[in-house]
Amino acid sequence: KQEVTQIPAALSVPEGENLVLNCSFTDSAIYNxxxxxxxxxxxxxxxxxxxxxxxxxxxxxxNASLDKSSGRSTLYIAASQPGDSATYLCAVxxxxxxxxxxxxxxxLSVIA
Amino acid sequence: DGGITQSPKYLFRKEGQNVTLSCEQNxxxxxMYWYRQDPGQGLRLIYYSQIVNDFQKGDIAEGYSVSRxxxxxFPLTVTSAQKNPTAFYLCASxxxxxxxxxxFGPGTRLTVT
Numbered sequence: 374k375q376e377v378t379q380i381p382a383a384l385s386v387p388e389g390e391n392l393v394l395n396c397s398f399t400d401s402a403i404y405n406x407x408x409x410x411x412x413x414x415x416x417x418x419x420x421x422x423x424x425x426x427x428x429x430x431x432x433x434x435x436n437a438s439l440d441k442s443s444g445r446s447t448l449y450i451a452a453s454q455p456g457d458s459a460t461y462l463c464a465v466x467x468x469x470x471x472x473x474x475x476x477x478x479x480x481l482s483v484i485a
Numbered sequence: 486d487g488g489i490t491q492s493p494k495y496l497f498r499k500e501g502q503n504v505t506l507s508c509e510q511n512x513x514x515x516x517m518y519w520y521r522q523d524p525g526q527g528l529r530l531i532y533y534s535q536i537v538n539d540f541q542k543g544d545i546a547e548g549y550s551v552s553r554x555x556x557x558x559f560p561l562t563v564t565s566a567q568k569n570p571t572a573f574y575l576c577a578s579x580x581x582x583x584x585x586x587x588x589f590g591p592g593t594r595l596t597v598t
Contacts, residue, residue: 417575417577419588477527
């Protein structure tokens with residue numbers, strides 16, 4: 374059974390710092406991996422989707438990488454801002470028709 | 486605007502009552518999902534549907550029921566058999582055409598007293 378782990382559970386950084394969030398998964402046979410952001414009391418917002426054949430995806434200050442063979446993904450946030458404070462969740466899909474399996478998330482606080 | 490709507494945002498019920506949470510999408514997605522989120526537990530899958538008139542149990546289906554009579558709609562009923570129904574409920578849908586990107590609604594917070 375696929376398991377997704379995100380470490381650390383919480384992270385606090387000063388504004389302007391570059392940071393990396395980690396995601397690991399136990400079964401490397403994935404279809405894709407998706408990173409989400411969740412603000413308190415809100416739904417999840419999709420940030421980046423990486424297909425299994427891709428190594429990375431970029432959107433603005435965000436860059437997500439995927440190393441399928443080692444079961445790892447990272448989300449790199451450049452020049453962090455207080456508005457980046459949120460919980461970031463990683464999820465993997467085993468095949469096109471199977472549900473996403475989620476990690477428990479990393480709660481990020483960016484201090485001004 | 487394309488998206489997923491959930492109503493209401495907050496819902497209060499007395500113990501022993503069934504309650505139905507609404508989820509509607511205009512993204513033309515085939516697959517839809519219901520999740521429950523509790524503090525410290527992460528997201529847990531309740532039910533999902535890949536196509537109209539078909540649905541599958543997720544990890545925590547006991548005490549819940551769903552229907553999928555229309556592509557756009559996937560309502561979730563929390564029955565009186567659900568022992569601890571107070572939670573934040575999230576609906577999602579998944580795109581096709583090989584990307585399979587998943588999108589979420591804004592959520593419904595259910596409080597049962």
